[in-house]
Structures are given as C-alpha cells and as structure tokens.
Amino acid sequence: MSDAESALPSDLDRNAVQTALVEWYEADHRDFPWRRTDxxxxxxxxxxxxxxxxxxxxxxxxxxxxxxxxxxxxxxxxxxxxxxxxxxxxxxxxxxxxxxxxxxxxxxxxxxxxxxxxxxxxxxxxxxxxxxxxxxxxxxxxNNGDAVVDTNVKRVLHRAFAVPDDDSVFETAASELMPEGKSRVWNNAIMELGGVACGKTPSCDESGCPWRQFCHAYETGDFTAPDVPTQPKFEGSRRQMRGRVVRILGEYDELGLDELGPRVRVDYGGENGREWLRGLVDDLATDGLVTVDDDEDEVRVSLAR
The missing domain is CATH 1.10.340.30 (Hypothetical protein; domain 2)
Incomplete structure (x- = not known):
C-alpha cells in the first residue's frame, strides 16, 4: 500500500513507533501467567x-x-x-x-x-x-498471527494517529504498524498500551506512554475515541438466570421444575413460573448444557453428561 493509500500519517516514522512501543513493553508490563507460556x-x-x-x-x-x-x-x-x-x-x-x-x-x-x-x-x-x-x-x-484489533487497539490508533472510526481502516492501520514476524510481542504490547496508558481516561505521563511524541491526542488535548460497547445489565438478566440453573443443578442429581424454580428466583410463580422456567431449561438443553426428562407426571432437569 502506498503512503497515499495508507491509513497512517504520511510523515510517521514507523520504525521509531515500533521500537518505542516494544521497548516500553519489554521494560515493564503486567505479569499475567499466560504471558509466560507459548x-x-x-x-x-x-x-x-x-x-x-x-x-x-x-x-x-x-x-x-x-x-x-x-x-x-x-x-x-x-x-x-x-x-x-x-x-x-x-x-x-x-x-x-x-x-x-x-x-x-x-x-x-x-x-x-x-x-x-x-x-x-x-x-x-x-x-x-x-x-x-x-x-x-x-x-x-x-508468533504467527495478524495484527490484533480490539476495542483497546482501536482507541489507541484513533487517538495516536487520528485513524477514522471504521473497522476496515483500523485493520489496515494495525497491519501497517505491526513489524513483520513479531505478532507475539507486538500484539501483547499494543493491547498493554490500550489497557494501561490509553484507557477511557488516559494516563499518558503517569504510564510513560511511549507514543506521546507521535500522538495526535497528546498534542491537541482531544482524547475522544470510538464508543466502547456497554455490557448488558447482568442483575436479573436471562444470562444470570441461566447461570443459576446450571449452578443449582451442579448441587443436585436432578430436580423437578417446581423444585428448581424457587431456587432460581425468589419470585418464582406467575409470569416467572413454569412456562418461563421451561423456556429457560429448553434453551440450556439446546445448548447441550442440561438434560430435560419430560414424562407424563413431571418434568425433571439435570446437568448434561
């Protein structure tokens, strides 16, 4: 890709950018145990x-x-x-x-x-x-991957190099920046930068961000970034109730619907009664997580084995 088509500023010293980030990462980074294994x-x-x-x-x-x-x-x-x-x-x-x-x-x-x-x-x-x-x-x-593009990386690229908020352009910019054959250290480093120095509230100087001298946001003071998707509300959600069903069934061999229901939610009954619970366990059965035994007398539920 020519500089005219590049997703990065035409005057950017890519070698300097790469060296600065890798040296910053290798000098000090969060020591998660999975970073010590291949x-x-x-x-x-x-x-x-x-x-x-x-x-x-x-x-x-x-x-x-x-x-x-x-x-x-x-x-x-x-x-x-x-x-x-x-x-x-x-x-x-x-x-x-x-x-x-x-x-x-x-x-x-x-x-x-x-x-x-x-x-x-x-x-x-x-x-x-x-x-x-x-x-x-x-x-x-x-050490055989492409450039990672996640929410943190998008935020970094948008702020540092004014990359437009467009997924395909982010992917192009990330690929242009990653040194060839260095996906292991590079992807770790750029995600670390987004997680430590360039979060929603940036800590450029406190974290010693290695890209301050290149960064558009640091120069202009405009630290806006693409919106970060919000996590759906968990409390009372269907996801929470599915988790409760699986956890409760882990404590029992099997339960009938009316034995299971009050253990899942204290307001079991009415609109949150048997029909609601049956739909929940049927979804879990479709996902292969539980087994539903539907005989003439009673519906029994157990963890899939």
Missing part, C-alpha cells in the same frame, strides 16, 4: 476466560482450571458437566464457552493428534474459536 492450550483457555471478564479475576480461575485439566488431552477426556460446573463456580460468564472449550479440546485430540493448528484459519475451525481468538492464539503461541 502453550496453545493454556493460551486458548486464557483467551476464552478473558472474554468480558476482568483479567485480574481470570488469573485464579486459569490456574485452577489448569490444575484440574493440565493438558488438552485431560480436558478432552473430562466430563463436560464438570467443566461447565467449574465455569459457573468461578463466575466466568456464558457457560457455552466452557462447552465449546471442551469440544475444541476433543477436536484437537481426535482430529489433530493432540496438536493445535498454528494459523488463524486453522484455529478458527475449532469449536467456539472466532477470528479474534484464533488470531490471538496464533500470535501468542506460534
């Missing part, structure tokens, strides 16, 4: 756990998960109900992620002889692994 299994677990969960809360869950299932073969051989119960007990969000992580492990063992694919395209064929996660694992495990 094991694709361990990295995939961290990536799936980190989706919409604060990284500080992920550390304990990640270490406990790997204590329970140290290798991809261990996870593939595990009882899915145990994996889902672990996910729920550690408040890691959507239980489908646990199901998909388990299924992906089985794919790796059965279809790939226990070895993870090393490219974003290959990793994307695993259950529940989307383009972003596939690229992250390819980058951090195999």
């Amino acid at each position: 094991d694709p299994y361990e990295i995939l677990v961290s990536e799936v756990m980190s989706q919409q969960t604060q990284l500080g809360r992920v550390v304990d869950a990640w270490e406990a998960f790997l204590d329970e299932w140290p290798t991809v073969s261990d996870l593939a051989a595990a009882d899915r109900a145990d994996v889902v119960a672990f996910w729920t007990s550690h408040s890691l969000g959507y239980n489908n992620r646990a199901k998909y992580l388990h299924e992906a492990a089985q794919q790796v063992v059965e279809d790939h002889d226990g070895e993870y694919p090393q490219t974003p395209d290959g990793l994307s064929e695993l259950m529940g692994v989307g383009p972003y996660t596939a690229n992250a694992v390819a980058s951090f495990a195999f």
Whole structure:
C-alpha cells in the first residue's frame, strides 16, 4: 500500500513507533501467567476466560482450571458437566464457552493428534474459536498471527494517529504498524498500551506512554475515541438466570421444575413460573448444557453428561 493509500500519517516514522512501543513493553508490563507460556492450550483457555471478564479475576480461575485439566488431552477426556460446573463456580460468564472449550479440546485430540493448528484459519475451525481468538492464539503461541484489533487497539490508533472510526481502516492501520514476524510481542504490547496508558481516561505521563511524541491526542488535548460497547445489565438478566440453573443443578442429581424454580428466583410463580422456567431449561438443553426428562407426571432437569 502506498503512503497515499495508507491509513497512517504520511510523515510517521514507523520504525521509531515500533521500537518505542516494544521497548516500553519489554521494560515493564503486567505479569499475567499466560504471558509466560507459548502453550496453545493454556493460551486458548486464557483467551476464552478473558472474554468480558476482568483479567485480574481470570488469573485464579486459569490456574485452577489448569490444575484440574493440565493438558488438552485431560480436558478432552473430562466430563463436560464438570467443566461447565467449574465455569459457573468461578463466575466466568456464558457457560457455552466452557462447552465449546471442551469440544475444541476433543477436536484437537481426535482430529489433530493432540496438536493445535498454528494459523488463524486453522484455529478458527475449532469449536467456539472466532477470528479474534484464533488470531490471538496464533500470535501468542506460534508468533504467527495478524495484527490484533480490539476495542483497546482501536482507541489507541484513533487517538495516536487520528485513524477514522471504521473497522476496515483500523485493520489496515494495525497491519501497517505491526513489524513483520513479531505478532507475539507486538500484539501483547499494543493491547498493554490500550489497557494501561490509553484507557477511557488516559494516563499518558503517569504510564510513560511511549507514543506521546507521535500522538495526535497528546498534542491537541482531544482524547475522544470510538464508543466502547456497554455490557448488558447482568442483575436479573436471562444470562444470570441461566447461570443459576446450571449452578443449582451442579448441587443436585436432578430436580423437578417446581423444585428448581424457587431456587432460581425468589419470585418464582406467575409470569416467572413454569412456562418461563421451561423456556429457560429448553434453551440450556439446546445448548447441550442440561438434560430435560419430560414424562407424563413431571418434568425433571439435570446437568448434561
């Protein structure tokens, strides 16, 4: 791509920008344990756990998960109900992620002889692994990824180099900036910059941002950035109720609907009664998380095994 078509300022010294960021990152960064490994299994677990969960809360869950299932073969051989119960007990969000992580492990063992694919395209064929996660694992495990573009990276590029708020332009700018063959350190570094120095409220000087001398926002004082999607309200949400059902069923072999209902919500009855609960457990059954035994006398629900 020519400078005329570039998503970055034509006078930008890309080598200087790259060197400044990598040196800043390597001198000091947050020491998450998954940054000390290149094991694709361990990295995939961290990536799936980190989706919409604060990284500080992920550390304990990640270490406990790997204590329970140290290798991809261990996870593939595990009882899915145990994996889902672990996910729920550690408040890691959507239980489908646990199901998909388990299924992906089985794919790796059965279809790939226990070895993870090393490219974003290959990793994307695993259950529940989307383009972003596939690229992250390819980058951090195999140093073989493309430039990561997440909310933090968009914020950094928009502020630092006045990149327009357009997904395709962000992807072009990110790709132009990443040094060839350096996806592991680069993607870690630019996400660290967005997480530590260039958050919604920037801390440019306090964090020693390495891009201050290049940064449009730092020069102009205009730190606006693309909107960050807001998390849907969790309290009282269907997502919260699904999690409660799975957690409660983890404590019992099985329950009837009217035994389960009051344990899920104190206002069970009326519009939040049997019809509502049946719809909830049917959704969970469709996702492969619970089993619904519908006989003539009573509907019984248990965790899928």
